[in-house]
Amino acid sequence: MPCPEVVTGRVEIPGEDYDRIQRAADAGQNLWRLSPVRTAQVVGTSHLGLRPQDVYTFVEQYRDAGDGLMHAVVRVRHRDCVYLVELYQPQRQGARGIWVVQEVTEL
Template identity: 75%
Template sequence: MACPEVVTGSVVIPGEDYERIQRAVDNGQYLWRLSPVRTAQEVGTVHLGLRMNDAYTFVEQFRDSDDGLMHAVVRVKHRSCTYVLELYQPEKQGRGGIWIVLSVTPL
C-alpha cells in the first residue's frame, strides 16, 4: 500500500461516547459533527492519518435497511491513494444527528 500512514478497516476511537458527543452538539459545540464531510476531515486528520487538505468528496447518504440508521459515504484522495469512509448516525437520524466514522476502505 502506498499510504501506510492511513488507518484502514473498522474505526473504533477509544473513549468516543456518542451520547455525550450528541449532547455537546445539541448544546452548540462540535457542530462539524453534523456534516459527514467535516467529520471525515476532523476525525481523519486527528485519528486516521489523513490530512485536512486532502480532497474530501461527499458521495451519498442512505438509510441502511439492516440497522435502520442513516449512513454516508465520503471519498478521500490522500496523496496517490483514494479511500472510502463510511459514516453513520448512532444517536439521532437526519438533521441534528452526529456523524461517526465507521470504516475506512482503500480503493
C-alpha cells in the same frame, strides 16, 4: 502500499462517547459532527492519518434497511491514494444527528 500512514478497516476511537458527543452538538458545540464530510475530515486528521488538505468529496447518504440508521460515504484523495470513509448516525437520524466514522476502505 503507497499510503501506510492511513488507518483502514473498522474504526474504533477510544473514549468516543456518542451520548456526550450528541449532547455537545445539541448545545451548539462541535457542530462539525453534523456534517459527514467535516466529520471524516476532523476524525480522519486526528485519528486516521489523513490530512486537512486532502480532497474530501461527499458520495452518498442512505438509510440502511438492516439497522435503520442513516449512513454516508465520503471519498478522500490522500496523496496518490483514494479511500472511502463510511460514517453513520448512532444517536439521532437526520440533520441534528451526529456522524461517526465506521470504516475506511482503500480503493
